[in-house]
Amino acid sequence: MKQDKHGKNHKFGMVVDLDKCTGCGSCMVACMSENNVPFKEDESNKKDSLTWMRVYKITNGKSFPETEICYMPRPCMHCGGKGDHGHSPCVSVCPAVATDYDHSSGIVSQIYTRCFGCRYCMGACPYHARYFNWWDPKWPEGMESYLSPDVSPRMRGVVEKCSFCFHRYQEARDLAYVEERDDIEEQEYQTACTQACPAGAITFGDLNNPDHAVSQLVEPDAHNCGKPKNPKAFRLLERLQTNPKVYYVSEREWVRKAGDNYLDGEWEKVKNNHGKDHG
Amino acid sequence: MKIDRRSFLGLGLGAAAGVAVSPATWKLMDDSSIWTQNWSWTPVPRDGEVTFDNTVCSLCPGNCGLSVRKIDGRPVKIEGRADYPVNTGGVCLHGVSGLQYLYDPSRIKTPLKRTGDTFEAISWDDALELVATKLAEIKDAGKADRIACVTNHGVGTIPGLFGRFVKALGSNNVYAMDTMDKTWEKTLEKMHGVHGTLGFDLENSDFVLSFGTGLIEGWGSPVSNFKANSSRKERGATLVQVEPRLSNTAANADTWIAAKPNTEADLALGMANVIISNNLYNTGYYVSGFGPGFDELTAMLKENYSPEAVAQTTGIKAAVIVDLAKRFVKAGAPVAIAGKGKGATPGSMREFAAVHLLNCLAGNINTKGGAWILSPQDYDQWPAVEMDDAASEAIEKPAMDPAGSVAGFFAKAGADKSVEALLISDANPCFALADAQAVTKAVQDIPFVVSFSSFMDETTQLADVVLPSHTFLERTEDLPSGAGMARRVTGLAKPVIDPVFNTKNPGDAILAIAKAMEGTVGDSFPWESYEECLEAVTGDLWSDLSDQGYAAVQETPPATRPSVDFTFVAQNPAPIAAEGTEADFALILVPLDNVRIAAGSIASSPFAVKTVADTVLLGKDVLVEMNPETAKANKLSQGDLAVIETPRGKATVKVNLFEGIMPGVVAMVKGLGHAMDENRYVNGKGVNINELMGPVMDADSGLDAVWGIRAKISKA
Ligand code: SF4
Ligand code: SF4
Ligand code: SF4
Numbered sequence A: 001m002k003q004d005k006h007g008k009n010h011k012f013g014m015v016v017d018l019d020k021c022t023g024c025g026s027c028m029v030a031c032m033s034e035n036n037v038p039f040k041e042d043e044s045n046k047k048d049s050l051t052w053m054r055v056y057k058i059t060n061g062k063s064f065p066e067t068e069i070c071y072m073p074r075p076c077m078h079c080g081g082k083g084d085h086g087h088s089p090c091v092s093v094c095p096a097v098a099t100d101y102d103h104s105s106g107i108v109s110q111i112y113t114r115c116f117g118c119r120y121c122m123g124a125c126p127y128h129a130r131y132f133n134w135w136d137p138k139w140p141e142g143m144e145s146y147l148s149p150d151v152s153p154r155m156r157g158v159v160e161k162c163s164f165c166f167h168r169y170q171e172a173r174d175l176a177y178v179e180e181r182d183d184i185e186e187q188e189y190q191t192a193c194t195q196a197c198p199a200g201a202i203t204f205g206d207l208n209n210p211d212h213a214v215s216q217l218v219e220p221d222a223h224n225c226g227k228p229k230n231p232k233a234f235r236l237l238e239r240l241q242t243n244p245k246v247y248y249v250s251e252r253e254w255v256r257k258a259g260d261n262y263l264d265g266e267w268e269k270v271k272n273n274h275g276k277d278h279g
Numbered sequence B: 001m002k003i004d005r006r007s008f009l010g011l012g013l014g015a016a017a018g019v020a021v022s023p024a025t026w027k028l029m030d031d032s033s034i035w036t037q038n039w040s041w042t043p044v045p046r047d048g049e050v051t052f053d054n055t056v057c058s059l060c061p062g063n064c065g066l067s068v069r070k071i072d073g074r075p076v077k078i079e080g081r082a083d084y085p086v087n088t089g090g091v092c093l094h095g096v097s098g099l100q101y102l103y104d105p106s107r108i109k110t111p112l113k114r115t116g117d118t119f120e121a122i123s124w125d126d127a128l129e130l131v132a133t134k135l136a137e138i139k140d141a142g143k144a145d146r147i148a149c150v151t152n153h154g155v156g157t158i159p160g161l162f163g164r165f166v167k168a169l170g171s172n173n174v175y176a177m178d179t180m181d182k183t184w185e186k187t188l189e190k191m192h193g194v195h196g197t198l199g200f201d202l203e204n205s206d207f208v209l210s211f212g213t214g215l216i217e218g219w220g221s222p223v224s225n226f227k228a229n230s231s232r233k234e235r236g237a238t239l240v241q242v243e244p245r246l247s248n249t250a251a252n253a254d255t256w257i258a259a260k261p262n263t264e265a266d267l268a269l270g271m272a273n274v275i276i277s278n279n280l281y282n283t284g285y286y287v288s289g290f291g292p293g294f295d296e297l298t299a300m301l302k303e304n305y306s307p308e309a310v311a312q313t314t315g316i317k318a319a320v321i322v323d324l325a326k327r328f329v330k331a332g333a334p335v336a337i338a339g340k341g342k343g344a345t346p347g348s349m350r351e352f353a354a355v356h357l358l359n360c361l362a363g364n365i366n367t368k369g370g371a372w373i374l375s376p377q378d379y380d381q382w383p384a385v386e387m388d389d390a391a392s393e394a395i396e397k398p399a400m401d402p403a404g405s406v407a408g409f410f411a412k413a414g415a416d417k418s419v420e421a422l423l424i425s426d427a428n429p430c431f432a433l434a435d436a437q438a439v440t441k442a443v444q445d446i447p448f449v450v451s452f453s454s455f456m457d458e459t460t461q462l463a464d465v466v467l468p469s470h471t472f473l474e475r476t477e478d479l480p481s482g483a484g485m486a487r488r489v490t491g492l493a494k495p496v497i498d499p500v501f502n503t504k505n506p507g508d509a510i511l512a513i514a515k516a517m518e519g520t521v522g523d524s525f526p527w528e529s530y531e532e533c534l535e536a537v538t539g540d541l542w543s544d545l546s547d548q549g550y551a552a553v554q555e556t557p558p559a560t561r562p563s564v565d566f567t568f569v570a571q572n573p574a575p576i577a578a579e580g581t582e583a584d585f586a587l588i589l590v591p592l593d594n595v596r597i598a599a600g601s602i603a604s605s606p607f608a609v610k611t612v613a614d615t616v617l618l619g620k621d622v623l624v625e626m627n628p629e630t631a632k633a634n635k636l637s638q639g640d641l642a643v644i645e646t647p648r649g650k651a652t653v654k655v656n657l658f659e660g661i662m663p664g665v666v667a668m669v670k671g672l673g674h675a676m677d678e679n680r681y682v683n684g685k686g687v688n689i690n691e692l693m694g695p696v697m698d699a700d701s702g703l704d705a706v707w708g709i710r711a712k713i714s715k716a
Helices: A026-034 A089-093 A120-124 A166-178 A192-196 A213-218 A253-257 A266-270 B005-009 B023-035 B098-102 B124-140 B157-169 B180-192 B222-230 B248-252 B264-277 B294-304 B307-314 B318-330 B349-362 B389-394 B406-416 B436-444 B506-517 B519-523 B530-548 B606-611 B628-633
Strands: A012-017 A054-059 A069-074 A202-206 A246-249 B050-056 B065-071 B074-080 B112-115 B118-121 B147-151 B174-176 B197-200 B207-213 B238-242 B255-257 B334-341 B371-374 B421-425 B448-453 B465-468 B477-480 B488-493 B550-554 B587-592 B621-626 B641-646 B649-657 B665-669 B709-715
Touching: A012 A213, A026 A054, A026 A192, A026 B074, A026 B606, A069 B248, A089 A120, A192 A202, A192 B074, A202 A213, A213 A246, B050 B488, B074 B098, B112 B124, B124 B147, B124 B389, B124 B421, B124 B448, B124 B465, B124 B506, B147 B157, B147 B406, B157 B174, B157 B389, B157 B421, B157 B477, B157 B506, B157 B519, B157 B530, B174 B406, B180 B197, B180 B334, B180 B349, B207 B264, B207 B318, B207 B349, B238 B248, B238 B318, B264 B294, B264 B307, B264 B318, B264 B349, B307 B318, B318 B334, B318 B349, B334 B349, B334 B371, B406 B436, B448 B506, B477 B530, B488 B530, B506 B519, B506 B530, B530 B550, B621 B628, B621 B641, B628 B649
Parallel strands: A012 A246, B147 B174, B147 B421, B207 B238, B207 B334, B238 B255, B421 B448, B448 B465, B587 B665, B621 B649
Antiparallel strands: A012 A202, A054 A069, B050 B065, B065 B074, B112 B118, B112 B465, B197 B371, B477 B488, B488 B550, B587 B709, B621 B665, B641 B649, B641 B709
């Protein structure tokens, strides 16, 4: 387990600026292309459509012309669980250790060859970030030619999900090792979705590193379950204490409110409570 | 169904819940997972050396720079090229999907010749010979002026070679697909007396007033617009979107103004009236450039476009109009833009002129953050075309559509059936033009159709000879910017892989045909290959193109200050209404451009289709968007099957309720409903909206002017 020069672990995370996101879907396709995600003739049943990154559309529910919409890209949240001890909802239930929490990077791994398809993790994940391969992947004749050797294609019967492009982390680390550097630079490890986003809505980096843009954007409070100190930032279903490493930023209050479920009147009490409440 | 270990274990979520607590089971499961891990039929991609190749995307007019990651020479991933001046690293989902086009097994793999209802594979030599002979026959019969070509874009050397070839034969019938650029050209001719097109310096503007342009729906050069839009917050810039439905652009804008469909021109004229009557127009350097018609314009606006009158027409409150006009003209670098949706259709000249009037009044012509009048692209310098007597005589006959509209050309071709031969390159008019059925009929009536295409699209299916083209990843091609970009960048696409199938660069195919025809036609094409031609005609630009993969031609506003002629607007041209009567068709159907769906000459890739929401495409059904109020009035609810009918056609659709669309307006996405048998990912999915639309030609521009058509809808 490699640690950086401060002797601290990395905690890779993502910040999505929902006011910049245009819902264009580049991130979804960049992810599919990077990670050898297969596709079927009909993908309109979204429950069995493998989309490691899925862009949801939410609305404020008001009628014309007060209506507003917002797109919300959803990769795997790479939850660290309370205190970042690695008790992610999925990791806690996997009987085969096919999904695990990597303390050196904060990434929730998925080892396809260990997974035997019980799908407990899918039931446990509150973000629907996990997908089951109901069929063997099949590429139209000749299209296998574009598959990348960096990510192994999955087979029927296993669960898959966003890996924060872990292979890119490995590559960056290998390079640093060869060049005898202690650690990798912020720009050396960027995910495919971050790179592709034409709106620059996604920022990726080490939440533990105060020099990285992600920590500056959300100011995660390490003593408070990673809660953002930035009042415009939030995480999805934060109150479940899954401690996700994907943060969202929006100027719009209704968008921030949509990040969790609140009882009537409850939002007013908690909305400015960032950094104080420990759940 | 075969029940193997893995699928058995996978039958029910939690099927093994009870037993999983004992360590024995744990061990067993671990073993079983190891035992089941190797599946011979799951591909194991070959590893190898990693390299990167730069090229330029031509799937849309954006022409983004791409970086293609290759492993052992095999392209595996497309990314945006970080040092490319258009997209600086960003890329849209169609560009990322490029490899799916490259390896698409439904691509045309070899030249084809029609025999009856089927195609027969033939050799390149035979195919080229066949085309050359047939065209020579037509020319020798004195009908060279009845030969036409339709290319996707109008600029660059591949369209240039097509145009030159048809000219050398003796015909003026050279067309590119109609886009907003054509309407801008006509507008500039009328308002400034110049030949050129308009670019918008969005990245430097602090107040963008968009009249239905889908800035983040894929308008113009999509990624460059995404970037400009995204930096708005940091730059303190404002975006106001005028549109009857909450598009992504409207949702992302600072202000959304829901004007009734096709009243954008009225709103712009109302704003102009506020600006002029309050003496807010730019009185600095620019007013001296105000040419004829300003007094007439002032009087006309005063009489017809008071805020109250415009409020009536547009449904927008008078106070909002006044406020918007003031905010616009007082901004530091305001710019008003027109060209609806992706800008892939022309539009009404009244509307474009009214919108451009705002630019003129704000004095932002050829300024930083404003609207730039760009002279026509002319970096490609061609030697004179050689013509024999027959060609010289034929070329005297005018083009079938004097306005240069491809819609007009097909209307004429369909009506008088006088076209003898049609060459089509990279374009799919039978799908992409309004009233697709009529265009299809017109093409069917042409005795000899040659399609230069990579895919068996709707138009290619009707061809007599199919000459398969390289995809953009296999070809060399210069790709000049346009499509509303202010800065000028010309990119060079370079092959990142040897051709996957037996295809050619369409430039080489046309050279070969010309050579086979010999005489002056052959003499007009002195180059051995397309690449040689490209290098020769791009002249000064070539070294930059070949060294960097692009040439930045112009980065700063043009120095000229063309004067403004207000006469056209001052005449108060009449609005062009959507086709159909309100009595028969109570609703208005507007097309909806969705950035995730390719709506032009190419069909969407499997990846792109996969990203489409189930509120847009469900199974094979397209969903039509309507306000719950509209649905109620038509006795429809969410998910209902319904029949939508317009004066041009009817289709079965499903209903999707959306609060963000104006009551009385229904919207349907463009780009679905392909009939491409071999491509299961798009074939028969949804309805082609162009089968429900009809062109309404604008007398002033000769171009299709409407965005939408009257419609009615009822439960199926
Ligand atoms: S981080 Fe990588 S794996 Fe995760 S959504 Fe983005 S591209 Fe996909
Ligand atoms: S690529 Fe960026 S802008 Fe597009 S949907 Fe994804 S996050 Fe949003
Ligand atoms: S925006 Fe256009 S040019 Fe750019 S990547 Fe997408 S399709 Fe290609």
